[in-house]
Amino acid sequence: MFNPKRLSLARKRRRLTAKALAELAGLAIDTVLRLEKGAHSPDDMTIARLARALAYPHSFFTSSDPMDLDVDAVSFRSFSKLSVREREAAIAAGSLGLQLSAWVEERFALPQIKMLDLSYETNPEVAALNLRQFWGIGERPIGDMLGLLETHGVRVFSLSENTAAVNAFSFWRDNKPYIFLNNFKTAESSIFDTAHELGHLVMHKHGDPKGIRSSEREADAFASAFLMPERDVIARIPRPITVDLVLRAKQRWRVSAMAMAYRMKALRLLSDYQYKSICIELGRRGYRTAEPGGIERETSIVWRKMLSHLWSERTTKAEIARDLNMPLDELEGLIWNLAAVGSHPDRNDKPLLHAV
Numbered sequence: 001m002f003n004p005k006r007l008s009l010a011r012k013r014r015r016l017t018a019k020a021l022a023e024l025a026g027l028a029i030d031t032v033l034r035l036e037k038g039a040h041s042p043d044d045m046t047i048a049r050l051a052r053a054l055a056y057p058h059s060f061f062t063s064s065d066p067m068d069l070d071v072d073a074v075s076f077r078s079f080s081k082l083s084v085r086e087r088e089a090a091i092a093a094g095s096l097g098l099q100l101s102a103w104v105e106e107r108f109a110l111p112q113i114k115m116l117d118l119s120y121e122t123n124p125e126v127a128a129l130n131l132r133q134f135w136g137i138g139e140r141p142i143g144d145m146l147g148l149l150e151t152h153g154v155r156v157f158s159l160s161e162n163t164a165a166v167n168a169f170s171f172w173r174d175n176k177p178y179i180f181l182n183n184f185k186t187a188e189s190s191i192f193d194t195a196h197e198l199g200h201l202v203m204h205k206h207g208d209p210k211g212i213r214s215s216e217r218e219a220d221a222f223a224s225a226f227l228m229p230e231r232d233v234i235a236r237i238p239r240p241i242t243v244d245l246v247l248r249a250k251q252r253w254r255v256s257a258m259a260m261a262y263r264m265k266a267l268r269l270l271s272d273y274q275y276k277s278i279c280i281e282l283g284r285r286g287y288r289t290a291e292p293g294g295i296e297r298e299t300s301i302v303w304r305k306m307l308s309h310l311w312s313e314r315t316t317k318a319e320i321a322r323d324l325n326m327p328l329d330e331l332e333g334l335i336w337n338l339a340a341v342g343s344h345p346d347r348n349d350k351p352l353l354h355a356v
């Protein structure tokens, strides 16, 4: 049976209008529109044309309904900046991610979910400290933010959207936390986005706070406080603060130079005037749009382990994609294009997951 929702999903993933798809597939636009509405059942030949035009496997279009995201419950940063097409493509990636996640959970026991519901907390600094305390990580810098979230049960996927407009988004579904991260930004920005989405997950689990609270401001403040705890920053930063000191500090806390300087200002280590002149100098050295000499991108440890386990059973990524009726490029886009190879022997590693 042909599934109209799947046609719509694949078209949105490929960022095509119905008209563009019709042209690519050599079909009338009316046909495409009626197929997506479910008003018309296509023959095998038509499905084959659509599959070829979209570079999706034929079987994708005859599978069960996709797992939809509750779009209202999804946190989108700079939501207004997204074009409809970017937004739809990202939401469709989320839907594929859910499908992949369900596939994984049938095969592996993922780390237990250890999250706090801090939606009553209106102070992001306090919320960040509470979560750190709950996770028992003190106030030290975090060496691997993505890994930290994964070990506490957050399901993290990458978004290979070739645009910086889509930062990241997160949501709860069936009491499981999900984060999707754009791979296109600098590693430092991605870490900040991860912490920002973590802020949404713990502070805005039940949706946007009402009244004078701004969820975006709160998530940013949470990220800043979570990555750069006040006491640690104040204890470690000598005065006077120079640009070179900011650049050394950003290495320690694994954030962008601008985020580091902003935190110093927020903690009153820098006056408004000092902050401004440091920002100007950082901009001059190229730190407004990039992170010269930046750190390596964080990728999923859960997926690395899963892939190496599957590889040991001779299961390749192409086979996983086939099992999911998904194109390989979509699967790879969701898992940082990680390679399926044998694991680097890490004997002291605590087992993070096991096959079920």
Ligand SMILES: [Zn+2]
Binding pocket: 075, 076, 077, 078, 196, 200, 215, 216, 219
């Ligand atoms: Zn946000």
